[in-house]
Amino acid sequence: xxxxxxxxxxxxxxxxxxxxxxxxxxxxxxxxxxxxxxxxxxxxxxxxxxxxxxxxxxxxxxxxxxxxxxxxxxxxxxxxxxxxxxxxxxxxxxxxxxxxxxxxxxxxxxxxxxxxxxxxxxxxxxxxxxxxxxxxxxxxxxxxxxxxxxxxxxxxxxxxxxxxxxxxxxxxxxxxxxxxxxxxxxxxx
Numbered sequence: 557x558x559x560x561x562x563x564x565x566x567x568x569x570x571x572x573x574x575x576x577x578x579x580x581x582x583x584x585x586x587x588x589x590x591x592x593x594x595x596x597x598x599x600x601x602x603x604x605x606x607x608x609x610x611x612x613x614x615x616x617x618x619x620x621x622x623x624x625x626x627x628x629x630x631x632x633x634x635x636x637x638x639x640x641x642x643x644x645x646x647x648x649x650x651x652x653x654x655x656x657x658x659x660x661x662x663x664x665x666x667x668x669x670x671x672x673x674x675x676x677x678x679x680x681x682x683x684x685x686x687x688x689x690x691x692x693x694x695x696x697x698x699x700x701x702x703x704x705x706x707x708x709x710x711x712x713x714x715x716x717x718x719x720x721x722x723x724x725x726x727x728x729x730x731x732x733x734x735x736x737x738x739x740x741x742x743x744x745x
Contacts, residue, residue: 557684558622558681558684558685560579560622560626561579561581563577563578563579564576564577564578565577565578565677566633567673569665569668569669569670570667570668570669571668573632573633573634573665573668574633574634575630575631575632575633575639575670576630576631576633577628577629577630577631577674577677578628578629578631579622579626579627579628579629580616580617580620580627580628580629580641581620582617582618582620584617584629584638585613585614585617587629587637587638588613588616588617588629588638588641589610589613590637590638591637591638591639591640591641591660591662592607592608592613592660593608593610594662595607595608595660595662595663596663599660599663600660601722601723602695602698602720602722602728603658603660604658606723607660623646624645624646625643625644625645625646626643626644626646626678626681626685627641627642627643628641628642628643628644628674628677628678628681629641629642630642630661630665630670630674632665639661639662639664639665639670640659640660640661640662640665640670640671640674641659641660642657642658642659642660642674642675642677642678643657643658643659644656644657644678644681644682644685644687644690645657645658646685646687653687653688653689654687654688654689654690654691655678655682655685655687655689655690655691655737656690656691656692656693657675657678657690657691657692658692659671659674659675659678661674671704672704672707672708675704675705675708676708678690679708679709679735679737682737683737683738687737688736688737689734689735689736689737690710690734690735690736690737691732691733691734692705692710692732692733692734692735693716693719693720693730693731693732693733694730694731694733695720695728695729695730695731696715696728696729696730696731697728697729702731702733705733705735706733708735709735709736710733710734710735711733711734711735712731712732712733713732713733713734714731714732715729715730715731715732716729716730716731716732717729
């Protein structure tokens with residue numbers, strides 16, 4: 557079982573910056589608000605929830621439940637700012653063996669390997685949490701994101717036409733990607 561309070565992992569990005577992974581906690585309210593408020597609208601308009609709504613962020617912080625959602629954050633060790641957020645949403649009932657992955661990385665820290673490292677960490681955490689499958693829903697036109705998920709063992713299972721609708725009413729196709737938490741070749745030694 558993961559010790560959610562003391563969990564820490566330190567990594568180095570391609571540019572040499574040191575970053576710490578840890579779980580979101582109730583002291584992160586302002587940091588999470590800042591992460592999303594500073595993000596351009598074009599970066600947040602494709603997220604499932606309106607992360608610019610401070611009431612939503614407050615709700616998340618006030619209702620942290622690691623048994624439902626594992627919220628992994630990346631902290632820049634130099635500035636002590638939250639720079640990325642990756643969540644593992646556990647399924648319910650007949651989907652309790654499946655976790656949905658969502659990742660957001662601030663613009664200044666993209667293309668440095670951070671998103672891929674967070675995805676690797678989420679895969680490892682899913683294994684520790686005894687999940688069997690990971691699911692990701694990626695906009696079909698986000699080719700780089702799809703490629704990154706494929707590089708971590710996710711496979712396209714379906715393309716859902718007009719599945720995502722933005723606030724302005726524009727729809728987008730979504731690629732449904734799945735990955736077994738423990739791939740067959742990883743289970744063998």
